[in-house]
Amino acid sequence: MNPSSTVLLTDLYQLTMVQAYVEQGMMDTAVFEFFVRRLPPQRGFLMAAGLEQVLDFLEQLHVSPAELEWLKQTGRFSPSCLDYLETLRFSGDVHAMQEGTVFFPHEPILRVTAPLPQAQLIETRIMNLLNFQTLIASKAARSVLAAGGKPLIDFGLRRAHGAEAGLLAARASYLAGFAGTATVLAGMEYDIPIYGTMAHSFVQAHKDEKTAFEHFALAQPENAVLLIDTYDTEVAAHKVVALAPSLKQQGIMVKGVRLDSGDLADHARKVRRILDDGGLPQAQILASGNLDEYQLQQLIAGGAPIDSFAVGTAMTTSADAPSLDCAYKLQEYAGRPCRKRSEGKATWPGRKQVYRQFRRDGRYDYDVVTTVQASGAGDPLLHPVMTEGRRLVPAQKLTELRQRAAAQLALLPDSLRSLECDHPYDVRISQSLQDLALAVDQCV
Amino acid sequence: MNPSSTVLLTDLYQLTMVQAYVEQGMMDTAVFEFFVRRLPPQRGFLMAAGLEQVLDFLEQLHVSPAELEWLKQTGRFSPSCLDYLETLRFSGDVHAMQEGTVFFPHEPILRVTAPLPQAQLIETRIMNLLNFQTLIASKAARSVLAAGGKPLIDFGLRRAHGAEAGLLAARASYLAGFAGTATVLAGMEYDIPIYGTMAHSFVQAHKDEKTAFEHFALAQPENAVLLIDTYDTEVAAHKVVALAPSLKQQGIMVKGVRLDSGDLADHARKVRRILDDGGLPQAQILASGNLDEYQLQQLIAGGAPIDSFAVGTAMTTSADAPSLDCAYKLQEYAGRPCRKRSEGKATWPGRKQVYRQFRRDGRYDYDVVTTVQASGAGDPLLHPVMTEGRRLVPAQKLTELRQRAAAQLALLPDSLRSLECDHPYDVRISQSLQDLALAVDQCV
Numbered sequence: 001m002n003p004s005s006t007v008l009l010t011d012l013y014q015l016t017m018v019q020a021y022v023e024q025g026m027m028d029t030a031v032f033e034f035f036v037r038r039l040p041p042q043r044g045f046l047m048a049a050g051l052e053q054v055l056d057f058l059e060q061l062h063v064s065p066a067e068l069e070w071l072k073q074t075g076r077f078s079p080s081c082l083d084y085l086e087t088l089r090f091s092g093d094v095h096a097m098q099e100g101t102v103f104f105p106h107e108p109i110l111r112v113t114a115p116l117p118q119a120q121l122i123e124t125r126i127m128n129l130l131n132f133q134t135l136i137a138s139k140a141a142r143s144v145l146a147a148g149g150k151p152l153i154d155f156g157l158r159r160a161h162g163a164e165a166g167l168l169a170a171r172a173s174y175l176a177g178f179a180g181t182a183t184v185l186a187g188m189e190y191d192i193p194i195y196g197t198m199a200h201s202f203v204q205a206h207k208d209e210k211t212a213f214e215h216f217a218l219a220q221p222e223n224a225v226l227l228i229d230t231y232d233t234e235v236a237a238h239k240v241v242a243l244a245p246s247l248k249q250q251g252i253m254v255k256g257v258r259l260d261s262g263d264l265a266d267h268a269r270k271v272r273r274i275l276d277d278g279g280l281p282q283a284q285i286l287a288s289g290n291l292d293e294y295q296l297q298q299l300i301a302g303g304a305p306i307d308s309f310a311v312g313t314a315m316t317t318s319a320d321a322p323s324l325d326c327a328y329k330l331q332e333y334a335g336r337p338c339r340k341r342s343e344g345k346a347t348w349p350g351r352k353q354v355y356r357q358f359r360r361d362g363r364y365d366y367d368v369v370t371t372v373q374a375s376g377a378g379d380p381l382l383h384p385v386m387t388e389g390r391r392l393v394p395a396q397k398l399t400e401l402r403q404r405a406a407a408q409l410a411l412l413p414d415s416l417r418s419l420e421c422d423h424p425y426d427v428r429i430s431q432s433l434q435d436l437a438l439a440v441d442q443c444v
Numbered sequence: 445m446n447p448s449s450t451v452l453l454t455d456l457y458q459l460t461m462v463q464a465y466v467e468q469g470m471m472d473t474a475v476f477e478f479f480v481r482r483l484p485p486q487r488g489f490l491m492a493a494g495l496e497q498v499l500d501f502l503e504q505l506h507v508s509p510a511e512l513e514w515l516k517q518t519g520r521f522s523p524s525c526l527d528y529l530e531t532l533r534f535s536g537d538v539h540a541m542q543e544g545t546v547f548f549p550h551e552p553i554l555r556v557t558a559p560l561p562q563a564q565l566i567e568t569r570i571m572n573l574l575n576f577q578t579l580i581a582s583k584a585a586r587s588v589l590a591a592g593g594k595p596l597i598d599f600g601l602r603r604a605h606g607a608e609a610g611l612l613a614a615r616a617s618y619l620a621g622f623a624g625t626a627t628v629l630a631g632m633e634y635d636i637p638i639y640g641t642m643a644h645s646f647v648q649a650h651k652d653e654k655t656a657f658e659h660f661a662l663a664q665p666e667n668a669v670l671l672i673d674t675y676d677t678e679v680a681a682h683k684v685v686a687l688a689p690s691l692k693q694q695g696i697m698v699k700g701v702r703l704d705s706g707d708l709a710d711h712a713r714k715v716r717r718i719l720d721d722g723g724l725p726q727a728q729i730l731a732s733g734n735l736d737e738y739q740l741q742q743l744i745a746g747g748a749p750i751d752s753f754a755v756g757t758a759m760t761t762s763a764d765a766p767s768l769d770c771a772y773k774l775q776e777y778a779g780r781p782c783r784k785r786s787e788g789k790a791t792w793p794g795r796k797q798v799y800r801q802f803r804r805d806g807r808y809d810y811d812v813v814t815t816v817q818a819s820g821a822g823d824p825l826l827h828p829v830m831t832e833g834r835r836l837v838p839a840q841k842l843t844e845l846r847q848r849a850a851a852q853l854a855l856l857p858d859s860l861r862s863l864e865c866d867h868p869y870d871v872r873i874s875q876s877l878q879d880l881a882l883a884v885d886q887c888v
Contacts, residue, residue: 002446003607003629011601011626012640018664019866020642026649070632079665116649123643127602128610157455158571159767162608163447166572169605185447188514198464201568201774204782205470205560219464219522229786262787267641312576313767323603330645338648342673343706 018117019081028334030116033108040321044421061090063359094386100405136172139318144177146297151179151308156316169316173320203230232347255285266305272305354381370430454568462561463525474560477552484748484765488865495578504533538830544849580616583762588621595623595752599761607767613760685722700728709748711838716749798825814874
């Protein structure tokens with residue numbers, strides 16, 4: 001079974017609650033919103049991602065005969081619940097921020113309006129998709145800001161948390177501004193540019209390093225990027241120089257070299273000199289090896305002659321903050337606004353909209369979270385994307401979403417562009433929303 | 445496309461290296477080993493997991509006509525490479541530690557012996573599968589040790605990194621000793637016991653909390669575990685007590701309550717008293733809410749009257765260490781042992797075996813990593829599991845692997861059972877392996 005496309009990829013309690021709702025006839029309209037409660041440490045902003053996969057999931061939502069049969073044989077579900085599941089489709093509306101939108105805590109990035117059992121059942125997978133891609137896009141955006149325009153490539157698949165994580169991390173990082181990925185499937189599925197060099201094993205499998213370089217260049221004449229740190233980085237750089245003339249005779253230019261260990265800045269300087277002195281000024285230097293945004297910033301600030309970077313594990317696992325403090329919460333049922341008041345986890349009630357205010361120089365100034373009934377100045381960030389279970393517009397191209405994300409990052413105030421982000425962005429809760437919360441609390 | 449089952453879920457460089465190997469006729473036998481270079485901070489041991497999914501992947505390895513067509517139209521691959529891929533099957537041998545085995549740095553847990561292009565191509569997915577499940581089983585085992593026998597349930601799907609991560613985290617944590625999971629698909633796919641209660645939204649969707657409890661109990665008469673922290677935990681506990689007599693008249697016993705926020709130990713004590721005084725001594729208390737092994741240890745040490753725990757995000761993302769410093773390295777090609785000497789990333793060459801020595805009380809004493817040719821005292825940990833691309837024995841039942849894991853944890857020396865693990869386990873590199881490394885270095 002493909003875990004990415006089954007409705008059974010959910011928490012058991014979603015199904016048990018559906019059963020109770022069906023039995024009690026609680027089929028009125030519910031409004032749920034997905035938002036982040038607080039930023040991870042050292043973060044100043046988040047970037048919305050994953051909407052496309054959420055809409056796919058909702059459009060395809062159904063329980064297959066085999067799934068229904070399995071549910072039946074567990075003995076846990078009543079006939080009325082199973083009947084309901086048998087014909088289940090998603091018939092609700094969705095409002096959302098577009099992918100690539102920069103957002104902040106307390107701001108809903110997705111609102112679901114649907115009959116209660118439907119809106120409840122989809123909670124787990126919606127959170128699973130939005131948490132992960134938003135997490136990765138937000139982390140990747142930091143590397144993009146730190147790299148100062150130099151190309152970044154996702155090398156993270158091997159330590160991504162499973163298959164879908166690897167694929168969607170390639171998507172989310174490309175959305176956030178990475179130049180491409182090593183993950184071949186992301187090229188096939190999302191038309192993301194794919195990149196690759198060679199592994200240490202390739203060098204080791206040959207009796208000598210120079211022969212390995214030659215064999216690789218012959219097999220990849222257009223893309224001869226040679227990994228030079230298997231034994232001794234500078235010695236290998238000299239081998240590349242020595243090999244270049246005979247490759248040139250065969251019409252092959254050495255495209256570049258990859259550094260993957262040691263002091264990358266120091267190796268890059270030495271290797272740059274060796275390549276330049278050896279008549280290979282066009283050969284680029286790609287650096288990899290446990291890089292994160294802090295190391296990128298340091299390498300860039302130090303002027304290391306590195307042309308592009310591969311970023312893997314730190315980005316693809318969001319290593320310093322591998323989850324978001326996010327929630328998908330019921331905000332209204334049958335026309336009645338509601339909220340949770342659990343200690344440390346209280347939420348703002350009702351259907352909300354977010355308005356963004358801009359400074360004179362075009363940068364973000366502050367946001368206002370308010371009720372949908374209240375009018376707001378500035379740009380509303382939540383837009384209708386699905387009505388009665390159908391997309392309002394066809395899926396946007398990933399390249400367009402990527403341009404949008406880049407435009408969003410360009411408008412960040414400088415205080416949010418630094419990796420430390422010590423001045424939190426101003427998110428205001430409107431008076432109408434504060435009034436609503438008070439009114440809701442008095443009713444319970 | 446199901447990302448879990450396509451050979452294109454790989455790094456581009458695997459395919460470019462395959463092309464070079466095919467073109468150079470480098471089809472001799474290669475030996476790769478998967479191992480972990482060092483433990484994450486605060487960890488004393490790791491638990492092997494993910495072998496079953498690796499063997500599935502290898503048995504099913506092929507390139508479909510659609511995948512081949514896509515590779516062709518990229519223009520990156522030569523006809524001889526595409527011909528090779530068209531008929532590709534995995535025909536190699538695999539030796540491995542059984543899932544649930546406790547292991548340590550420098551110890552291979554998987555060895556692949558296969559023609560070089562095959563052994564290379566599978567690297568990315570093997571690492572992706574073994575890194576993740578081993579990471580989660582190792583993290584989950586810490587919670588199992590901390591919980592002192594109290595049942596643990598995986599609640600992590602919503603913040604797992606995508607679909608496969610959620611499903612396989614349920615598997616890995618059950619293997620490591622969790623009692624079950626909330627993930628329904630893990631019940632269907634792996635026959636793991638599934639558990640669930642209710643969400644805050646269920647309470648909020650009702651006009652009053654007591655009615656919500658009643659509706660839930662009616663829908664789940666055998667499994668009435670009520671979430672009591674939506675508004676005020678102790679007030680809700682009194683509502684449960686007030687509701688119990690009328691439920692009893694309908695033949696329903698309150699099975700338990702769930703606490704999900706605030707000071708769990710304090711709430712548990714107060715709620716236990718309310719339930720006991722209210723004639724519900726049988727009602728159990730389940731605690732959840734951002735729990736990790738440290739909080740479990742503290743709650744248990746403090747004697748909090750909590751009967752079971754749900755552990756989510758911290759376990760399913762291995763939040764304090766979301767990746768392993770693991771590698772899949774070429775150790776031998778065409779009968780010639782080899783190793784990588786990159787700074788800080790050097791590896792031990794050749795085919796290896798691991799022998800475990802036991803103390804008189806049956807606990808682990810130390811391990812020896814040695815060449816396969818050398819004989820060793822103690823139990824060898826790597827066993828043949830696949831020959832010429834076929835499993836040697838049918839897939840083991842997950843419940844059997846789980847028993848094995850429990851037996852392994854029971855034999856840990858006390859120094860490794862504590863969460864701090866400040867005394868590293870003794871892993872010795874045999875003289876024969878040290879001699880081989882010296883010999884290999886002199887040949888390059």
